[in-house]
Amino acid sequence: MPYQSSDKTRQKKDAKRTAMMQAAVRVFSAKGYHAATIRDIVSEAGVAVGTFYFYFPDKETLFVHLYEETAQFLLQAIQQATQSRATLPQQMKAGLQAYVNIAVYEPAVVQLLLVGGVGAVPALTVKRVEFRERLTLIWQRPLDKALAETYILPQNTRRTAEAFAGAFDEVILNLLNLPEAEQEAGAVIQELLQFALRAAAYTGGN
């Protein structure tokens, strides 16, 4: 009779795998790719070194995988927020809220994406470009829609979206460096929203 992992076994396995991945996100985002050691990760996860290699092929693969997954998570959250609204102000606000929320409550996610893997590993470069591209597109779509509806003045929306992506990241990273990030969050969202609407030359219609 072939070995068949029962549900319970699989659950346990998944739980351990998940624990290690979460530990890895914490460690990678805290120390960056190179400074983070496998030992750091496994001791954070409470397992042995060997266990790491049972679940993951190697450090680099895990990191890239983590990066992709984390990017996916963040992008989806922001996109869903923007797509659930109709007007540009609402879309931008919802998107910013989602982004800031994640930044404040899951800072490791943002750290990993924006800081942890910058000069890290060659294989990541392309993923990074991809991430920036998708993030830009998320901000561009509402702009394109608003432009089509003449709610904003004619402009290179692609460029505006790039600028948004950079601007939001910078402000949010600065926010994370404050001790009372949570309290500031609301104000930051407001200010970024106004910034974005002004920058997009939002006219509110006609």
Add this chain to the structure above:
Amino acid sequence: MPYQSSDKTRQKKDAKRTAMMQAAVRVFSAKGYHAATIRDIVSEAGVAVGTFYFYFPDKETLFVHLYEETAQFLLQAIQQATQSRATLPQQMKAGLQAYVNIAVYEPAVVQLLLVGGVGAVPALTVKRVEFRERLTLIWQRPLDKALAETYILPQNTRRTAEAFAGAFDEVILNLLNLPEAEQEAGAVIQELLQFALRAAAYTGGN
């Protein structure tokens, strides 16, 4: 006859020192601090390992020094550009031109500052924060002046400046990834200028 530590010798030494530093900038900006090895640097410079340690105390010291020097160079260039003009549009345009110019003709400078040393070494973290702070201040000063003269609407200029810093960096890094960056430069400057003026709610006065 004793060795002549004359001007010629001194000049040669300085030249070699400079050449090695430039090689180091190239390697650091291309690979990031950790991935760049001393061997990479010396082979880029065409010298032996020992020569590196004849000129510099160690990898970290050199990197931090390079980072500071490079930051100083970039910041000064932008600041001088903005300060040499009187009105907000002129200031922003001059600053952006200076920035984009350096990015296009000395890409390693920008790469080093924005990419090369991100999750690198503890001693650098503080330098990085300092650099971001100073860069933000450069963009903030024109805004404060314009605000005082009521050329822009009331706003948190600090936040606007942060957003500018992030926005410009992102767009410029994207520009550098293009094959024909040089040709695009003019358009990018124009678009960033318009973006900035809109975002600052520049009214042109009264």
Add this chain to the structure above:
Amino acid sequence: MPYQSSDKTRQKKDAKRTAMMQAAVRVFSAKGYHAATIRDIVSEAGVAVGTFYFYFPDKETLFVHLYEETAQFLLQAIQQATQSRATLPQQMKAGLQAYVNIAVYEPAVVQLLLVGGVGAVPALTVKRVEFRERLTLIWQRPLDKALAETYILPQNTRRTAEAFAGAFDEVILNLLNLPEAEQEAGAVIQELLQFALRAAAYTGGN
């Protein structure tokens, strides 16, 4: 089945640790601290470089530890020998026997203490002084007792003990350089004993 960190495993690890320490003692005592490389030690022990650093933090720490441990071992052996006897001749004889015994059957111990770590590492200098001090005290105590009981003539027992320490070491090191050290051992003990008793002006009482 999970890895059993059982007694057997633990014992094996301890055994290997001990084996490596013995290898290190051999290498250190043969070459001295500086000339002994980690590679020497691990190849003597038959393991890989990494294994060394799995068991010990670094070369210097191990060496100092080894020195202390070895000193402790030798000093204790000599001291126990002297303390188990009552009269000066018996005490000196027992101490010398213990010392010569160790020198002949564990020459590395003596080599390490007397030769291996002489101009070695700053941290050791103090340990060395400490070792000489304790060794001197071991020889001084019987002298003080004998002096109190007027079995020896009045003298600076501290100085006499220092001279003993130096004299015994010199003769024993010379003994170790002989091919047939073992056979000579008995005669050396006798001669050193006579030497010591004469030098201490031992009168045998009254």
Add this chain to the structure above:
Amino acid sequence: MPYQSSDKTRQKKDAKRTAMMQAAVRVFSAKGYHAATIRDIVSEAGVAVGTFYFYFPDKETLFVHLYEETAQFLLQAIQQATQSRATLPQQMKAGLQAYVNIAVYEPAVVQLLLVGGVGAVPALTVKRVEFRERLTLIWQRPLDKALAETYILPQNTRRTAEAFAGAFDEVILNLLNLPEAEQEAGAVIQELLQFALRAAAYTGGN
């Protein structure tokens, strides 16, 4: 016309050579062979690295040469002192005075011989043995003479001399570690003399 170094030139050369050797003795005796670098030596001597290799073939050769020369100097001084006297007490006293004198006024000499080159370089081992041997013989000769004249009791004078060599070295090294070595010197000589005469069972004749 062949190059002929004039007397003045040769003197200068010799002066520089001597300066470097003295510097080397200081550095070697202070740091030990391995820790002493060529750079240490030349900067102590006030010349450039290259100059070192003009006068000496390499570090090891210089060290061995220095060791021999220093040994020769010390041995000769002691031997002349002992040979200039007739009776054992006078010989021992003169020898000890010479030894302690050098130790106190040229501590580097003694440090180099007794400490600086212990686990140093293989080529030295034989020189070291030779030095100990010659030192022992210096102490042995007076003993043999005294024995022949029945001023001391029958004994293995070779062994006694070895013990003297070790005893004197130990006490003198301890003396050098004191801050006020100079003041103590007289007492140390006295005590060592008494020690030696007792140990040799000196009867003063018939």
Add this chain to the structure above:
DNA sequence: TATGAATGAGAATTCATTCAT
């Protein structure tokens, strides 16, 4: 599955020695 001991390639750094001037 899980463990952690063991491995060894590779990195930073030192320093004796060489050599063009």
Add this chain to the structure above:
DNA sequence: TATGAATGAATTCTCATTCAT
């Protein structure tokens, strides 16, 4: 002769990865 810039072999130590249990 004298200089000091340049060299590169050698050393210590780290850490991703493997493997016997």
